[in-house]
Amino acid sequence: MKLRKIFWPILVALGSLILLISLPLINHIKDLEIRVEKKFEGKRWAIPASVFARPLELYIGKKLTPEAFEQELLLAGYNKENSGKGQAGYLRQGQTFKVKTRDFHFADGFQQSVDLTVSFGHDAVNGLTDSYSSKPLSTVRIDPAKIGSFLPQNNQDRIILIYSDLPDLLVRTLLAVEDKNFNRHHGIDPYGIFRALIKNILAGRIVEGGSTLTQQLVKNFFLSSERTWKRKINESLMAIILEQKFSKNEILTAYANEIFLGQDGKRAVHGFGLASQFYFHRSLDTLQPSQIALLVALIKGPSYYNPKKWEQRCLQRRQVVLDIMQKSELIDDSTHEKALTEPLLVPGSMKAAFNRFPAFIDLIKRQLREHYQEKDLTSDGLKIFATVDPLIQLNSEKIFSETVTSLEHDQVVTKLEGAAIIVNRFSGEIVALIGGRESSRSGFNRALDARRQVGSLIKPAVYLTALNSGYTLKSRLEDTAIRITDGSETAWRPKNYTRKEHGSVMLYQALAHSYNLATVRLGIDLGMDKIVHTLQNLGIKTPLQPYPSLYLGSVELSPLEISTMYLTLATGGFFIPQRAITSVLSANDTLLQRSNLAIEQRFSADTVFLLNHTLQRVVTEGTAKSLSKILPRAYNIAGKTGTSNDLRDSWFAGFSDQYLGVVWIGRDDNVSCGLSGATGALPVWGEIMKAVPIEPLQLGQPTGIKWASITNKKRNPGQSSNKSTLRLPFTQHSLPKDTASRTKDNTNLAKDVEEFVQSIFDYFQ
Amino acid sequence: MKNHHSPLLSLSSMLLITTILLGQGCTLAPRDDNQVNPQYQIQYNERTGELQLQAENAAKVKDFNRAELLLERAIRIEPRNGNLWYSLAKVNLAQDKYDLAVQCSRKSNSLAGNLSALYIANQKLIELAHKRMK
Numbered sequence: 001m002k003l004r005k006i007f008w009p010i011l012v013a014l015g016s017l018i019l020l021i022s023l024p025l026i027n028h029i030k031d032l033e034i035r036v037e038k039k040f041e042g043k044r045w046a047i048p049a050s051v052f053a054r055p056l057e058l059y060i061g062k063k064l065t066p067e068a069f070e071q072e073l074l075l076a077g078y079n080k081e082n083s084g085k086g087q088a089g090y091l092r093q094g095q096t097f098k099v100k101t102r103d104f105h106f107a108d109g110f111q112q113s114v115d116l117t118v119s120f121g122h123d124a125v126n127g128l129t130d131s132y133s134s135k136p137l138s139t140v141r142i143d144p145a146k147i148g149s150f151l152p153q154n155n156q157d158r159i160i161l162i163y164s165d166l167p168d169l170l171v172r173t174l175l176a177v178e179d180k181n182f183n184r185h186h187g188i189d190p191y192g193i194f195r196a197l198i199k200n201i202l203a204g205r206i207v208e209g210g211s212t213l214t215q216q217l218v219k220n221f222f223l224s225s226e227r228t229w230k231r232k233i234n235e236s237l238m239a240i241i242l243e244q245k246f247s248k249n250e251i252l253t254a255y256a257n258e259i260f261l262g263q264d265g266k267r268a269v270h271g272f273g274l275a276s277q278f279y280f281h282r283s284l285d286t287l288q289p290s291q292i293a294l295l296v297a298l299i300k301g302p303s304y305y306n307p308k309k310w311e312q313r314c315l316q317r318r319q320v321v322l323d324i325m326q327k328s329e330l331i332d333d334s335t336h337e338k339a340l341t342e343p344l345l346v347p348g349s350m351k352a353a354f355n356r357f358p359a360f361i362d363l364i365k366r367q368l369r370e371h372y373q374e375k376d377l378t379s380d381g382l383k384i385f386a387t388v389d390p391l392i393q394l395n396s397e398k399i400f401s402e403t404v405t406s407l408e409h410d411q412v413v414t415k416l417e418g419a420a421i422i423v424n425r426f427s428g429e430i431v432a433l434i435g436g437r438e439s440s441r442s443g444f445n446r447a448l449d450a451r452r453q454v455g456s457l458i459k460p461a462v463y464l465t466a467l468n469s470g471y472t473l474k475s476r477l478e479d480t481a482i483r484i485t486d487g488s489e490t491a492w493r494p495k496n497y498t499r500k501e502h503g504s505v506m507l508y509q510a511l512a513h514s515y516n517l518a519t520v521r522l523g524i525d526l527g528m529d530k531i532v533h534t535l536q537n538l539g540i541k542t543p544l545q546p547y548p549s550l551y552l553g554s555v556e557l558s559p560l561e562i563s564t565m566y567l568t569l570a571t572g573g574f575f576i577p578q579r580a581i582t583s584v585l586s587a588n589d590t591l592l593q594r595s596n597l598a599i600e601q602r603f604s605a606d607t608v609f610l611l612n613h614t615l616q617r618v619v620t621e622g623t624a625k626s627l628s629k630i631l632p633r634a635y636n637i638a639g640k641t642g643t644s645n646d647l648r649d650s651w652f653a654g655f656s657d658q659y660l661g662v663v664w665i666g667r668d669d670n671v672s673c674g675l676s677g678a679t680g681a682l683p684v685w686g687e688i689m690k691a692v693p694i695e696p697l698q699l700g701q702p703t704g705i706k707w708a709s710i711t712n713k714k715r716n717p718g719q720s721s722n723k724s725t726l727r728l729p730f731t732q733h734s735l736p737k738d739t740a741s742r743t744k745d746n747t748n749l750a751k752d753v754e755e756f757v758q759s760i761f762d763y764f765q
Numbered sequence: 766m767k768n769h770h771s772p773l774l775s776l777s778s779m780l781l782i783t784t785i786l787l788g789q790g791c792t793l794a795p796r797d798d799n800q801v802n803p804q805y806q807i808q809y810n811e812r813t814g815e816l817q818l819q820a821e822n823a824a825k826v827k828d829f830n831r832a833e834l835l836l837e838r839a840i841r842i843e844p845r846n847g848n849l850w851y852s853l854a855k856v857n858l859a860q861d862k863y864d865l866a867v868q869c870s871r872k873s874n875s876l877a878g879n880l881s882a883l884y885i886a887n888q889k890l891i892e893l894a895h896k897r898m899k
Contacts (some may be wrong), residue, residue, distance in 0.1 A: 574875075
């Protein structure tokens with residue numbers, strides 16, 4: 001009776017106590033449950049946008065050396081194999097390659113993997129066939145190199161896998177090494193904890209962990225690495241919750257995508273998919289047992305077992321994993337023996353293939369921001385197809401840096417910086433962009449943001465205006481002193497670079513030799529409005545101050561704007577917006593956006609031809625004459641040098657048959673660099689273009705152009721007159737009547753022969 | 766096949782070649798049935814002909830994005846091929862992008878030369894585009 005009297009109160013008190021303690025615990029577990037569900041359901045990872053270079057097109061006659069082709073394949077992550085049978089594998093036998101391309105989703109559709117045989121001769125593709133049927137192929141497109149990704153805020157990057165992407169050997173090895181009872185436990189493994197405890201006590205140190213894969217996943221996903229009881233308890237509870245809510249396959253897949261396996265500069269390498277690319281430049285499904293063993297070995301400590309820094313440690317750890325694989329009968333004895341002897345990494349792997357071109361990536365991001373928000377760029381797995389030519393970009397960066405260093409040394413100047421842009425002159429696609437001497441670092445992007453005085457680079461706009469206003473290449477200009485006032489006492493007295501006057505000169509000479517006095521007189525005669533209008537039509541958007549000094553380039557523009565202007569000339573008068581991106585696909589390969597090839601004729605082909613012919617004379621006889629020391633005259637380059645006041649800025653803009661290049665050299669602090677356009681930017685331009693596969697420029701003479709022989713009666717102040725005959729192009733209606741001899745087309749044989757012989761001579765110099 | 770006008774050919778040679786081309790044609794594909802200029806047969810070559818045909822097929826089923834992408838790809842390979850620019854002009858015309866169609870035709874003409882059938886085809890396309898713009 002007494003017992004019954006106290007039983008219920010005690011029970012109630014006990015119950016209340018239990019409730020008091022467990023209520024917060026229940027709430028805590030509920031919180032953990034919500035966190036787990038939120039993270040796991042829906043978007044588990046922010047998938048960054050990937051950036052791809054332009055794909056390499058192969059066709060008979062394509063100018064390409066076998067060495068360059070091999071470099072292209074390596075940049076695209078292809079592997080040199082004995083069989084050339086796996087996707088993204090190739091086999092080279094002298095001048096012939098057997099290649100198996102990857103399946104790839106391009107913007108114009110899915111392209112299945114192709115087995116092809118490519119052969120080379122005379123630095124060009126001379127054979128292109130299907131490897132199995134030997135059927136000739138007209139064009140083949142190699143899947144592009146991935147050059148970068150826009151990372152989410154935590155700088156993680158990964159290649160997302162689904163369960164069926166995980167190789168069976170990888171899964172079995174992972175479980176054998178990290179969690180033998182994975183398929184039996186429910187999140188935590190008490191037996192595993194006990195076993196690990198005994199082993200560690202016997203060894204006197206930590207030799208085995210008791211955490212399950214599920215616990216490791218929880219720790220990576222949700223928790224910090226602090227070693228406290230609270231964290232351990234939370235980890236265990238969350239692991240149990242995870243196992244309640246999701247299947248073993250889902251948990252394993254999440255683990256395979258989440259596990260941290262290395263560091264690539266700022267970028268953390270998470271997941272087996274990305275690690276496979278990072279360490280071995282191949283996809284996960286093509287890994288050998290020794291490579292799988294290495295990846296699993298790294299789980300215990302990617303930095304501690306870094307195969308590049310700590311080779312011996314890594315070898316030992318890999319051996320432990322290989323031994324477990326053998327004991328668990330995942331591999332046989334011979335495979336085990338063979339794997340032990342294989343090197344950890346393929347030579348040349350672990351070079352960061354991603355984000356090698358930060359200046360170019362910067363341009364891409366800016367162009368994308370016009371259409372996308374930052375969040376979309378870093379979390380939706382967009383695929384961005386860029387216009388960069390990875391080989392031209394890489395070579396240009398190297399040559400740019402070397403040549404600028406050499407300039408500093410030769411010219412005894414310091415702190416030189418610069419920028420360069422190379423553009424396809426037919427499509428407006430930017431194939432290379434250099435933002436500074438240190439190309440591997442992001443930072444101030446001079447190609448886009450350095451606004452510098454352009455000097456004589458502006459002059460083609462003045463002369464184009466003149467040619468559109470009835471002037472011809474033989475029109476006479478006075479290269480004599482001029483004084484310009486604005487009504488006040490201040491007067492502007494421009495000078496030529498050489499401080500000399502040249503008297504009466506022909507228009508083409510004034511541009512070819514960059515005479516300032518003749519240009520200013522011409523500009524005044526034409527009127528500022530017309531010249532500003534020409535500049536705007538050439539694509540210059542920067543507001544222009546309508547002062548006479550504008551005729552000599554007293555305006556600050558970026559290298560990108562200059563390339564816009566010169567591209568309109570290089571296309572024969574068609575304005576093309578420069579592109580760094582051709583298309584954007586969603587994560588599931590739907591075309592979201594493309595920038596189409598848009599052109600607009602803004603100048604007559606005839607007058608632009610006349611101007612471009614004169615720009616060729618800049619190179620053959622004018623201020624860029626010294627280019628022949630680097631590139632033979634046979635390339636018929638058209639271009640213009642530019643030098644600002646006090647030699648603060650050195651420029652050259654020029655084009656060959658396929659590419660337009662713009663180079664700027666100067667100092668960031670705007671102090672004189674001591675270099676003119678001809679002594680600074682020009683040699684840098686020449687060296688870069690020498691390494692690009694350029695061809696002699698063919699201007700494409702419009703049918704409205706006729707040639708005529710002109711007698712040049714030159715009389716300089718204080719000199720006797722002398723006569724010379726030269727041939728110049730004219731528009732049909734401006735063909736001079738007072739020529740020595742008139743011909744309707746370019747058939748002066750003696751001149752042709754002379755120029756031909758000279759070009760051969762130059763080529764072999 | 767080169768589409769670049771050589772200054773070295775005399776006028777009579779150009780006329781002769783143009784006559785032969787118009788008379789015999791040199792296509793590797795069925796006769797072009799474009800409505801812009803039914804007299805003009807687009808020329809295809811081994812290098813970019815396949816891409817051109819794929820583009821035409823895409824345009825026929827109104828997959829204009831794909832048609833343009835294929836033609837741009839072909840133009841990267843052969844930027845001086847006036848036929849490719851003409852094909853691009855037609856694709857733009859089919860999408861009522863009249864300004865662009867005119868510009869692509871002008872570009873094609875800058876490569877075609879004054880007396881060629883392609884030039885005439887481009888002129889007709891430009892006329893049609895201007896008409897439709899009104």
